[in-house]
Amino acid sequence: MELVVFGLASAGALAGGIGVIASRPPVRSALSLLLVLGSLAIMYLLLAAQFIAALQVIIYAGAIVVLFLFVIMLLHMRSGEGRVEKLRWQGPVSYVLAGLFLAALLYAIWTGAGPHMAEPAPGFGTAESVGRSLFTKFLLPFEVASIVLLVGIIAAVVVGRPLAPP
Amino acid sequence: MIPVPYYLTISAVLFTVGMAGVLVRRNALVIFMAIELMLNSVNLTFVAFARQLAAIEGQVAVFFVIVIAAVEVVVGLAIIIAIFRARSTVDIDDVDLLRG
Amino acid sequence: MVLLFIILFPLAGWLINGFAGGRLPPRAPGLVGSASVGLSLTAALVAVQQPEVWREGLTASLFTWISAGEFSARASLVLDPLSAVMTLVVTGVGFLIHIYSIGYMAEDPGKSRYFAYLNLFIASMLVLVLAGNLLVMFVGWELVGLCSYLLIGFWFDRERAADAGRKAFIVNRIGDAGFLLGILLLAVTVKSLDFKAIADASSSMAVPVATAITLLLFVGATGKSAQLPLHVWLPDAMEGPTPVSALIHAATMVTAGVYMIGRLHPLFTQAELTLGVVAAVGAATAFFAATVALVEHDLKRVLAYSTISQLGYMFLAMGVAAAPAGMFHLTTHAVFKALLFLAAGSVMHAMHGVIDMRRLGGLARPMRWTALGFVIGAAALAGFPFTAGFFSKDLILERAFAHARGWGSYLLWAAGVATAFITAVYITRAAILTFAPPPSHHDHPPFDSAQGGPSGSRGPHEAPPEMGWPMAALAALSLGGGFLGASAVGAPLLHSLERFFNSAPEPEAGAVPVLALTLVSVSAALAGMLAGLWLYRGRRDASLSALGQFLSHKWYIEDLYNAAIVGPLRRGAQFLASTVELGIIDGAVIGVAGAVRQAGASFRRFQTGYVRNYAAVLLAGTVLLLGYWLTR
Numbered sequence: 001m002e003l004v005v006f007g008l009a010s011a012g013a014l015a016g017g018i019g020v021i022a023s024r025p026p027v028r029s030a031l032s033l034l035l036v037l038g039s040l041a042i043m044y045l046l047l048a049a050q051f052i053a054a055l056q057v058i059i060y061a062g063a064i065v066v067l068f069l070f071v072i073m074l075l076h077m078r079s080g081e082g083r084v085e086k087l088r089w090q091g092p093v094s095y096v097l098a099g100l101f102l103a104a105l106l107y108a109i110w111t112g113a114g115p116h117m118a119e120p121a122p123g124f125g126t127a128e129s130v131g132r133s134l135f136t137k138f139l140l141p142f143e144v145a146s147i148v149l150l151v152g153i154i155a156a157v158v159v160g161r162p163l164a165p166p
Numbered sequence: 167m168i169p170v171p172y173y174l175t176i177s178a179v180l181f182t183v184g185m186a187g188v189l190v191r192r193n194a195l196v197i198f199m200a201i202e203l204m205l206n207s208v209n210l211t212f213v214a215f216a217r218q219l220a221a222i223e224g225q226v227a228v229f230f231v232i233v234i235a236a237v238e239v240v241v242g243l244a245i246i247i248a249i250f251r252a253r254s255t256v257d258i259d260d261v262d263l264l265r266g
Numbered sequence: 267m268v269l270l271f272i273i274l275f276p277l278a279g280w281l282i283n284g285f286a287g288g289r290l291p292p293r294a295p296g297l298v299g300s301a302s303v304g305l306s307l308t309a310a311l312v313a314v315q316q317p318e319v320w321r322e323g324l325t326a327s328l329f330t331w332i333s334a335g336e337f338s339a340r341a342s343l344v345l346d347p348l349s350a351v352m353t354l355v356v357t358g359v360g361f362l363i364h365i366y367s368i369g370y371m372a373e374d375p376g377k378s379r380y381f382a383y384l385n386l387f388i389a390s391m392l393v394l395v396l397a398g399n400l401l402v403m404f405v406g407w408e409l410v411g412l413c414s415y416l417l418i419g420f421w422f423d424r425e426r427a428a429d430a431g432r433k434a435f436i437v438n439r440i441g442d443a444g445f446l447l448g449i450l451l452l453a454v455t456v457k458s459l460d461f462k463a464i465a466d467a468s469s470s471m472a473v474p475v476a477t478a479i480t481l482l483l484f485v486g487a488t489g490k491s492a493q494l495p496l497h498v499w500l501p502d503a504m505e506g507p508t509p510v511s512a513l514i515h516a517a518t519m520v521t522a523g524v525y526m527i528g529r530l531h532p533l534f535t536q537a538e539l540t541l542g543v544v545a546a547v548g549a550a551t552a553f554f555a556a557t558v559a560l561v562e563h564d565l566k567r568v569l570a571y572s573t574i575s576q577l578g579y580m581f582l583a584m585g586v587a588a589a590p591a592g593m594f595h596l597t598t599h600a601v602f603k604a605l606l607f608l609a610a611g612s613v614m615h616a617m618h619g620v621i622d623m624r625r626l627g628g629l630a631r632p633m634r635w636t637a638l639g640f641v642i643g644a645a646a647l648a649g650f651p652f653t654a655g656f657f658s659k660d661l662i663l664e665r666a667f668a669h670a671r672g673w674g675s676y677l678l679w680a681a682g683v684a685t686a687f688i689t690a691v692y693i694t695r696a697a698i699l700t701f702a703p704p705p706s707h708h709d710h711p712p713f714d715s716a717q718g719g720p721s722g723s724r725g726p727h728e729a730p731p732e733m734g735w736p737m738a739a740l741a742a743l744s745l746g747g748g749f750l751g752a753s754a755v756g757a758p759l760l761h762s763l764e765r766f767f768n769s770a771p772e773p774e775a776g777a778v779p780v781l782a783l784t785l786v787s788v789s790a791a792l793a794g795m796l797a798g799l800w801l802y803r804g805r806r807d808a809s810l811s812a813l814g815q816f817l818s819h820k821w822y823i824e825d826l827y828n829a830a831i832v833g834p835l836r837r838g839a840q841f842l843a844s845t846v847e848l849g850i851i852d853g854a855v856i857g858v859a860g861a862v863r864q865a866g867a868s869f870r871r872f873q874t875g876y877v878r879n880y881a882a883v884l885l886a887g888t889v890l891l892l893g894y895w896l897t898r
Contacts, residue, residue: 006168010176017180020203021187026195033199036180040206043176046168047217052209052228059232064202064239071243072195075250085192086259090878094189097885098182104892105178109171117167118220125216125225133222134229145233152237160244162251189882258877265875 006046012039030068037061048125173214180207194246194256198239205235268313269326269343272353273392275306279385287378296368299381303364303388307357314350320762322346325398332401336457342398344461347766351593351759352395352525355600359517360388362736366608367509369733370615380420380507387413391518395525400449400459403526407445407490410519411438417514418506430502437499441489448482452533455479461529468533480533480540484547487523491577494551498824500574504566508611511566516573516607517600524580524596528589531767535587545585545666549681552578554821556688560695561818565610565621568696572647573603575685579662582682586675588665590763594751595658597759601747602646602654605740609640612733613700616726623699630701632726637701639737644697646744648690649791656788657748659686661760664783683790690794691801698802 012035019032037060044053085091123129134142180203187200209228216224250256279302287295318324323346331341345353364384371377390413394406419431453459455475456467468476487493492500503515514520527534527544534540555575562568576599583592614621616633630637646653649660663686666679728734750759819825 002168006172010172013176013180014183017183017203020199021183021191021196026193029196029199033202036203036206040210043173043210044213047173047213049213049216049225049228052213052225055229055232056209059236060202060206064236067239067243068195068199071247074247075195075256087876087878090876090882091190094186094882094885097882097889098186098189100889101185101885101892102178102182104889104896105182106175108892108896109174109178117170117218120217120220124220124222129222130225130229133226138226141230145230148237149233152241156240156244159241160247185885189878189885192878261877262875265873 002046005042009039009042009046012036013043026072027069030065030072033068034061034065037065048120050125051127051130052125054127170214170218173210177207177210177214180204180210192257192259194249194258197258198242198246202235202239205231267326268309269324269345269396270328271309272306272313272357273343273389273396275302275309276385276388276392278302280382280389283378283382283385287382290378292377293368295378295381296364296371299385300361300364300368302385303357303361306388306392307354307361310350310353310357313345314354319345319350320347323349327398337453339399339401339459341402342460343396343402344398345396347762348525348528348593349395351597351763352521353392355597356388356391356395356518359600359604359740360391360513362739363509363513363517363604363608366512366611366733366736367507369730370509370611371507372730376420380417383413383416383420384510384513387417387514387519391522394522399461400452400464400530403529404446404449407486407522407526408442410514410522411435411442411490414438414503414514414519417510418503420506420510424505426502427505430499430505434499434503437496438489441486441496444482444484444489445486448479448486451475451479451482464530465532468536471533471536473537476533477537477539480530480537481543483526483530484523484540484544487526487581488547489523490526491520491523491581492574493523493547493577493581494554495823497551497555497574498827501567501570501820504564504570508566508607508614511570512604512607512611515570516603520573520577521580521596521600524577524584524592527581527584528593528767531589534584541585541587543585544581545675545678548578548581548583548585549678549685550578551575552582552685553681553688554578556685556692557817558820559692560688561814563623565613565623565626565696565700566607568623568692569603569606569610572606572689572693573599575689576603576647579659579682579685582666582678583662586662586666586669586678588662588669589767590760591658591661591665593763594760595655595662597750598646598654598658598744598747601740602643602744605639605643605737605744606647608733608737608740609636609643612636612639612729612737615729615733623696626700628701628703629726630703633701633728635728635734636737639741640701641697642741642744644693646748647693648795649686649787650795651788652748654744654746654748656791657751660784660787661751663787664780667783683787686787687790687794687797690791691798694795694798695802698798 016032016035016037016039020029020036023029023032037056041053041056041061044050044056184200184203184207187203188197191197191200209231212224212228212231216222216228246256249261253260255261279299282298282302283295287298290298313319313324316324323344325342325344327340327342329341330338332339364381367380367384371380374380387410390406390409392406394403394410397403397406415431415435418434419428421427422431449459452464455471456464458464458467489496500515500520504511506515534544552575555571555578559568559571559575562571576595580592580595580599583589583595610621612633613626613629613636616629616636617626620626642653646655649656663679663682666682667676670676670679729737816822
């Protein structure tokens with residue numbers, strides 16, 4: 001049962017990933033991204049990370065992808081890419097490099113496989129356990145993250161403001 | 167119980183796909199989505215290791231990644247809109263003022 | 267303390283004139299300058315009243331200047347008979363010349379600068395003279411060289427003056443290098459540069475070491491005192507204002523070499539060889555310069571060569587162990603040569619800068635007092651009986667004869683006598699050509715240029731009183747100053763110097779026929795004057811024979827220097843400038859710049875401006891690193 005769920009989720013994630021980079025219209029890319037995010041949320045549940053799975057759905061799927069869709073519609077573009085590819089070697093070289101990179105990663109993963117799974121304590125991965133950690137051990141990074149959010153909001157407002165009339 | 171290397175493999179493939187997207191696509195929005203893809207693959211790694219080691223810190227790191235990713239998307243999209251306003255394009259090959 | 271004041275007064279004058287002179291009323295710089303030197307003279311006169319000056323000497327130790335290991339040098343001053351005489355010469359003649367300068371430089375816009383330099387010179391010269399050790403003396407030595415350079419090139423907008431200043435500076439550098447080496451060798455040997463310590467150590471010093479030291483020091487003396495072969499700068503130094511020539515290049519600075527040898531007398535006595543060299547160089551220079559003075563047309567250059575010649579006498583005296591006689595001649599020469607220069611300056615002033623004797627003449631009538639002063643100075647220079655120069659020159663020749671051992675040293679005496687004869691000839695010629703009325707058939711009345719000059723119809727005129735009085739004072743000293751060394755009246759100056767140098771006339775001096783020697787030198791002088799009067803009667807300048815050509819080229823010494831030293835240096839500099847500088851150094855610099863430019867031109871292609879390219883390169887690097895880690 002678990003393996004089936006994992007298989008479906010991985011298939012969804014991989015298909016979505018290919019879809020993101022292979023689709024011509026940006027809208028389709030955004031929807032493929034949504035598929036990836038959902039599949040990953042399922043995997044998080046399998047990995048006993050309920051709170052993260054919830055965050056994944058609420059923030060990524062609910063907010064970020066919607067933001068992408070808003071911008072796509074705002075800019076009215078079809079593909080957003082010019083007719084001519086100016087960098088003729090960029091594509092082939094990229095694929096070769098990416099292949100090499102993937103090979104290296106897989107080699108590292110399958111030769112350096114770690115020990116077996118530890119048994120997590122009951123309640124592992126719940127909002128309570130993550131929250132306890134965030135508000136005690138990681139309190140300072142947590143507060144800094146709030147400041148980063150504030151700065152990001154201000155930056156977005158400033159950068160996205162229409163140009164002042166001359 | 168699915169072994170952790172399975173998850174890591176999915177993560178590696180997703181990361182590579184995202185990276186290829188960054189390298190071959192020219193639409194700034196799509197590149198952004200590819201970056202999100204890479205961030206998510208890293209998140210998957212974090213969560214998988216957190217499960218393997220039974221350490222909650224991995225999930226805390228994912229929390230921070232999600233926060234920063236949200237900020238990054240907001241600022242990045244604002245920049246893209248600004249570029250589009252100025253040059254009526256989101257093809258990043260048209261944005262090459264730093265050419266030597 | 268009074269010693270310090272002697273130096274501080276002119277230093278204050280320098281500061282006032284140097285920093286505020288331009289804002290003072292036009293007559294102020296001259297008054298400040300003269301007053302400061304006058305105060306210095308007063309301080310010097312007060313100081314020499316103290317009896318210990320004339321016994322062991324008055325010393326003032328100011329502070330420890332250098333202390334390193336076993337060597338130490340204090341900044342100290344000393345006033346003993348030797349420096350007292352020099353101090354009085356410097357401040358006394360200096361004071362008179364400052365007053366003279368008020369009149370001479372009245373029209374010059376650079377007056378305050380002039381007096382600032384002159385005050386600085388007096389202060390530096392006093393440092394040199396009053397120095398209690400060789401290091402302090404070296405400071406003064408270099409400072410007077412600097413002042414000399416500044417004042418020779420005072421009218422620096424004239425190319426000849428600027429060149430002359432540089433020449434003086436460079437030639438002096440050669441001498442000073444030797445001097446400095448001598449000082450260093452002495453410092454290493456004695457571990458002290460104090461004059462007393464040197465005197466104490468010199469009697470036990472090894473003769474070769476003493477010879478090396480003294481020869482090096484003598485190189486410095488030849489530079490500063492314009493002796494062969496470093497005499498070439500002094501005639502050119504006449505480009506400076508005439509009072510400067512009188513003060514620096516006749517009376518004081520150029521005698522520094524003689525003074526230095528006098529100061530280090532015990533050391534030089536230890537080195538027999540050096541004394542011989544000093545005497546030979548002095549005699550040769552005296553003779554050489556006198557012959558050149560015979561054919562010079564420029565009145566000031568005649569006097570310059572005369573100065574070189576007279577300095578040669580002083581070195582001759584130093585070399586034959588007659589330091590008191592040398593210092594005595596230094597004193598009298600300072601007075602009568604300053605007088606001659608001031609008279610020449612007065613002529614120049616009246617003739618609006620004309621100094622070529624071929625264009626002068628007949629000035630005795632309009633400038634009666636100047637002519638009288640010049641004649642008195644000329645008589646003293648020639649050694650006319652009972653003038654100042656007579657006593658001192660006669661004494662030197664007498665001592666040279668008394669000291670002579672073997673034919674070589676009699677040759678020194680003979681050269682001195684011959685020089686005395688030539689001296690009388692050339693100074694008589696100068697006097698006649700300048701002041702005697704021109705022959706009636708003279709086509710170009712020499713006043714033409716003056717009368718048509720920019721200052722209107724004023725012909726030659728007598729100098730203003732501030733120029734006249736100093737000449738009068740110097741003339742009186744030229745006439746009477748010699749008696750300070752005349753044995754008939756007790757010779758007060760000479761005897762105190764002899765006590766200081768601890769050299770009473772040598773015992774066998776009695777064997778020397780003093781009267782006969784005096785007769786010889788006097789007759790040489792008189793014969794020279796008569797010969798001059800006869801040769802240049804009717805203002806006719808002797809035509810230039812082959813010998814005259816030779817002399818007017820100054821024995822071709824400068825041509826030799828130009829060919830042997832200046833020319834190769836110039837060509838070497840040209841080679842360095844054109845080939846090495848342009849080819850190698852510039853080539854290297856331009857090459858490096860070009861290489862950087864080329865590299866930049868190639869590297870800029872990496873900077874495509876395409877973000878995706880950068881990302882691809884980033885990935886390539888990552889792959890490489892990964893590969894390295896995994897295969898390690």
